Structure formats: structure tokens, C-alpha cells
Amino acid sequence: MQELLQQIVSGIATGGIFASLALALVLIYNAMGLVNFAQGEMAMLATFVALALIDHGMNYWIAFPVTLVIAFAGGIAIERVVIRPVERAPILTLVIITLGLATLINGLAGFIFGYVPRAFPSPFSVQTVNILGALASYQDLGVIAVSGVVLLAIYMLLQHTTVGLTMRAAAHHPEASRLLGVHVSWMLALGWGLASAVGSVSGIMVAPILLLQPNMMQTIIIYAFAAAVLGGIESPLGAVVGGVIVGVTVNLAGVYLPFVGGDLQLAVALAIIVGVLVLKPNGLFGRPSVRRV
Amino acid sequence: MALLELEEVRAGYGPTSVLHGVSLSVPEGQIVSLLGANGAGKTTTLRSITGGVHWTGDIRFAGRSLRRMHTEDVVRCGIAHVPEGRGILTELTVDENLKLGSHLRRDGAAVRKDYDRVFEYFPVLRERRGLSASTLSGGEQQMLALARAFLMKPRLMLLDEPSLGLAPLIVRAIFEIIRTINTEDRVAVLLVEQNARLALEMSSDAYVLEVGRVAVSGTSSELKGNDAVRRSYLGY
Numbered sequence: 001m002q003e004l005l006q007q008i009v010s011g012i013a014t015g016g017i018f019a020s021l022a023l024a025l026v027l028i029y030n031a032m033g034l035v036n037f038a039q040g041e042m043a044m045l046a047t048f049v050a051l052a053l054i055d056h057g058m059n060y061w062i063a064f065p066v067t068l069v070i071a072f073a074g075g076i077a078i079e080r081v082v083i084r085p086v087e088r089a090p091i092l093t094l095v096i097i098t099l100g101l102a103t104l105i106n107g108l109a110g111f112i113f114g115y116v117p118r119a120f121p122s123p124f125s126v127q128t129v130n131i132l133g134a135l136a137s138y139q140d141l142g143v144i145a146v147s148g149v150v151l152l153a154i155y156m157l158l159q160h161t162t163v164g165l166t167m168r169a170a171a172h173h174p175e176a177s178r179l180l181g182v183h184v185s186w187m188l189a190l191g192w193g194l195a196s197a198v199g200s201v202s203g204i205m206v207a208p209i210l211l212l213q214p215n216m217m218q219t220i221i222i223y224a225f226a227a228a229v230l231g232g233i234e235s236p237l238g239a240v241v242g243g244v245i246v247g248v249t250v251n252l253a254g255v256y257l258p259f260v261g262g263d264l265q266l267a268v269a270l271a272i273i274v275g276v277l278v279l280k281p282n283g284l285f286g287r288p289s290v291r292r293v
Numbered sequence: 294m295a296l297l298e299l300e301e302v303r304a305g306y307g308p309t310s311v312l313h314g315v316s317l318s319v320p321e322g323q324i325v326s327l328l329g330a331n332g333a334g335k336t337t338t339l340r341s342i343t344g345g346v347h348w349t350g351d352i353r354f355a356g357r358s359l360r361r362m363h364t365e366d367v368v369r370c371g372i373a374h375v376p377e378g379r380g381i382l383t384e385l386t387v388d389e390n391l392k393l394g395s396h397l398r399r400d401g402a403a404v405r406k407d408y409d410r411v412f413e414y415f416p417v418l419r420e421r422r423g424l425s426a427s428t429l430s431g432g433e434q435q436m437l438a439l440a441r442a443f444l445m446k447p448r449l450m451l452l453d454e455p456s457l458g459l460a461p462l463i464v465r466a467i468f469e470i471i472r473t474i475n476t477e478d479r480v481a482v483l484l485v486e487q488n489a490r491l492a493l494e495m496s497s498d499a500y501v502l503e504v505g506r507v508a509v510s511g512t513s514s515e516l517k518g519n520d521a522v523r524r525s526y527l528g529y
């Protein structure tokens with residue numbers, strides 16, 4: 001029982017990491033009906049930026065928000081330079097562009113930083129603390145706290161600020177929003193900036209566990225897809241709940257299903273993706289879709 | 294000088310041209326009707342004004358040409374366009390729809406007063422504030438669209454068939470409030486209507502479009518009084 005509780009806490013922490021990246025995917029999907037395959041690579045690059053800042057002597061807790069700001073600006077820049085010119089292209093074109101972008105960023109990171117995995121500092125100790133009989137590591141609790149704060153901040157921004165309102169309006173009803181004076185195109189850019197910033201949180205949180213190298217996010221993005229699809233790809237709340245469910249499931253499957261072990265965890269995520277798409281295509285929180293094209 | 298002036302406006306969709314040189318003007322503070330059969334180009338005329346279709350010729354608002362301006366910037370000049378279909382954001386709540394109307398305004402105290410007025414005009418909107426706009430009936434959605442346009446504090450409203458699909462009693466109520474907004478706030482209105490009789494009662498001037506051209510224009514009372522015009526263009 002105690003062991004189970006510990007695994008669940010640990011799964012929630014992993015889930016928080018997935019949830020951040022899943023939320024990034026949802027933000028862009030909502031804004032333009034596009035799955036951004038470069039999201040993981042953007043997060044990886046941001047994590048290299050964080051490491052560079054920390055290596056230059058910056059305090060972790062200063063480097064963290066500074067990285068988010070840089071990632072935000074980078075996301076906006078990518079949208080303006082790469083996406084904007086092809087904004088009205090068919091969705092397949094856009095998907096292929098994000099795939100190209102993923103390859104490009106991956107290669108760029110390899111070229112600049114090399115492929116040798118690097119240790120990434122964690123501000124949380126791996127020591128454990130006893131909560132109601134279960135042992136939880138400070139590391140896990142810290143990741144849960146950071147992810148929770150970031151996700152809550154995004155929620156507040158989207159639901160309780162004017163700019164969040166105009167972002168949602170632009171995402172769902174671009175034509176009607178224009179008639180209300182909303183700069184729809186800028187809202188798209190803002191969506192990319194925000195997605196880039198949230199996504200980078202997952203990179204920074206997972207780097208101490210996986211070690212930082214250009215391919216670090218390639219499995220995480222699969223888990224994030226699973227989370228986003230499970231939550232209903234249009235729902236920010238769904239992404240978060242989906243992230244936690246995937247995190248806990250994958251963790252428990254790895255520990256308790258002997259044939260899964262550590263190696264087949266990714267297969268569990270893929271099974272979730274396929275299972276949801278077949279059985280409940282709108283996910284847990286998605287609306288039955290009558291989508292604009 | 295009129296508040297809004299269209300001069301030889303031509304517009305269309307891709308290769309199809311729809312407007313073949315439309316000229317009209319809306320004086321400051323007046324209601325002007327734009328009438329005509331289905332497919333005459335009324336909606337396309339309104340879309341031209343707010344940059345929803347590509348057009349040539351000239352459109353001036355308050356003396357300033359709107360050529361090559363994006364929709365969102367035209368709107369920011371003080372034009373509220375309630376489009377065909379009303380443009381309700383059904384993914385959002387009633388309150389959020391209203392907020393999108395006032396979100397560009399910086400005159401906080403006046404905005405609060407305008408909300409009070411909106412809820413006085415349309416009490417049902419206050420009751421439904423927190424609900425999804427998709428739960429509103431057609432009449433309520435039209436009220437929401439009008440309320441939202443009012444909260445934009447425009448100098449000109451473009452209304453595309455506000456009576457469409459609504460029961461006569463509700464149409465009366467809505468037109469009454471259009472008139473109130475016009476007289477109390479001196480908001481000019483370009484009113485597109487199928488219901489010519491109703492529109493001519495409200496407006497000072499009127500234009501009748503026929504396949505993309507202005508076929509008849511004049512004061513509303515002239516048009517109402519002219520039997521030939523009434524029979525051939527207005528259908529009553």
C-alpha cells in the first residue's frame with residue numbers, strides 16, 4: 001500500500017512534466033488546429049539555454065523565469081518567421097513545417113551543444129519525506145509544485161484576463177473576433193510564445209532525471225501526445241488531467257506489470273493514444289467536434 | 294460631410310464580382326436603410342466596409358480612407374459590425390461576449406454605466422451572464438450581438454438583417470432599442486433588412502440594391518410613398 005502510494009506520487013510528478021508539454025500542444029492546437037511536432041525540440045533548446053545560464057553562474061531560480069521569457073520570445077519569433085508566411089496553407093503543409101522545424105532545432109542543438117548527455121541541476125534534493133506513511137522524494141514534490149504553479153498561472157491567464165479572453169476568442173472564432181477588434185494574427189503569435197514557455201518547463205523539469213542531450217524530449221513528446229489526446233486535444237484542463245493520468249499509469253505499469261518493465265512504458269503511452277482515438281476520439285474533456293477547417 | 298461614404302465600390306469573391314460600383318453615404322447620427330432582394334449584395338457591401346472582402350473604389354469613414362485596412366483596425370476606428378449570423382462566440386459565455394465588446398475601451402466608469410444600460414435594455418442578458426452563449430435563443434443572441442456592439446461605443450453600427458428568423462414581438466423590441474441607441478447616443482446605423490417596411494419606418498434615407506448596383510435611393514419617406522418603387526423593389 002505504502003509502495004503503491006509512493007509510486008502514485010512519483011507518477012503525478014512525471015505527469016506534471018507530461019502535462020506541461022501537453023498543455024503547450026493544446027495551446028497551439030486550439031489556436032490553429034495544428035499539432036506542433038516541434039514542441040518537444042523547442043523545450044529541449046530552452047533547457048540548453050537554462051543550462052547555459054546556470055553554468056554562467058546564474059541562480060537556478062533566476063535562470064528558470066529568465067529561460068521562460070526567452071522561450072516565450074523564441075516561440076513568438078518562430079511563429080512570425082516560420083508560421084506566419086504560411087498561415088493560410090493547408091494543415092498538412094503546416095504539420096510538415098513543424099516536423100521540419102523539429103529536425104532543424106534538433107540538429108542545431110546537436111551542432112552547438114554536442115550529443116554528450118549533460119547533468120542538469122535540480123533545486124530539489126532526492127531525500128524523502130514521510131507524508132501520511134508514504135515516502136515521497138523532495139524531487140517529486142518539487143516537480144509537482146512547479147508544474148502546478150505554472151499550469152495554474154496559465155489557467156488564470158486564459159480564464160481571468162482580457163488578453164486570455166481575446167486569445168480564446170481568436171482561437172475559436174477568428175472571423176467574429178476580428179469584427180470585435182481582436183488582432184487574431186497576434187493572438188496566434190502569443191499562443192506560440194505561451195506554448196513555448198510552458199513546454200520549456202517540462203524540459204527543465206525532466207532534464208535532471210534524463211540528462212540533457214538533443215534527443216531528450218523525443219520520448220516525452222509521445223507521452224505528451226498521449227496526455228493531450230486522452231484529455232481531448234482542445235482542452236487545456238484535459239491536457240493537465242491527461243498528463244497526470246498518463247504519468248501515473250505509465251509509472252504503475254512499469255513497476256507492477258512485470259512484462260512492461262521500464263522498456264515498454266512508451267508502448268503503454270502509444271496504447272493510450274490508439275485506445276482513446278478508437279474508443280473516445282474526443283477524449284475526456286473534448287467536445288464532439290464540429291470543427292472549422 | 295457624411296460619416297461613411299462609399300464611392301464606386303466594386304467587390305467580389307475570387308473571380309465572381311458581386312458589387313459593380315456602389316456609392317452611398319451615411320450621415321453622422323442618422324439611420325440609413327440598405328434594402329434589396331436576396332443575393333443583391335447587401336452583406337457584401339457591409340463586408341467591404343469592414344475589410345472582409347477585397348474591394349476597389351473608395352470607402353471613407355470620418356474623412357479617412359479605409360483602403361487596405363485590416364478588419365480589426367477598421368473596427369477600432371469606431372465601426373461596430375453585427376454580421377449576418379450575428380457573430381456570437383458560442384464557445385464563450387454571455388459575459389465574455391460582452392467583455393469582448395468593451396475590451397478596447399479605457400473609459401472604465403463610462404463602460405460600467407453602459408453595462409447598466411445594456412442590462413436595462415435586455416434584462417435577460419443579466420440573468421444569463423454566466424451561461425454559455427450557445428444556450429441563448431435566436432432572439433437572445435441577436436440581443437447579445439446588439440448589446441455587444443453598443444458596448445464598443447461605436448460611431449457607426451452596421452446591422453445585417455437583425456430581424457432575420459425572429460418573432461415579430463422580439464423584432465419590435467430590438468428595433469425599439471436600435472432607435473433608442475441612435476437617438477440617445479447619436480450612433481449612426483447602416484441597416485440591412487429584408488423587411489423593407491420596418492426598415493423604412495426607422496431610417497431617414499434608404500438605398501435599394503439590385504444585383505450589385507444601387508437601383509433606387511432617396512429619403513425613406515419618398516421611397517415609402519412611391520408606389521412603383523414599392524411594388525418593383527420592396528415587395529409590399
Ligand SMILES: Nc1ncnc2c1ncn2[C@@H]1O[C@H](COP(=O)(O)OP(=O)(O)O)[C@@H](O)[C@H]1O
Pocket residue numbers: 306309311329330331332333334335336337338
Ligand atoms: N463567400 C462567398 N463566395 C462566393 N460568392 C458569394 C459569397 N457570399 C455571397 N456570394 C454571392 O454574392 C452575391 C451577393 O451575396 P450577398 O452579399 O450575401 O447578398 P445579400 O446579403 O444581399 O443577400 C450572391 O450572388 C451570393 O451568391
Ligand SMILES: [Mg+2]
Pocket residue numbers: 335336337377
Ligand atoms: Mg445577406
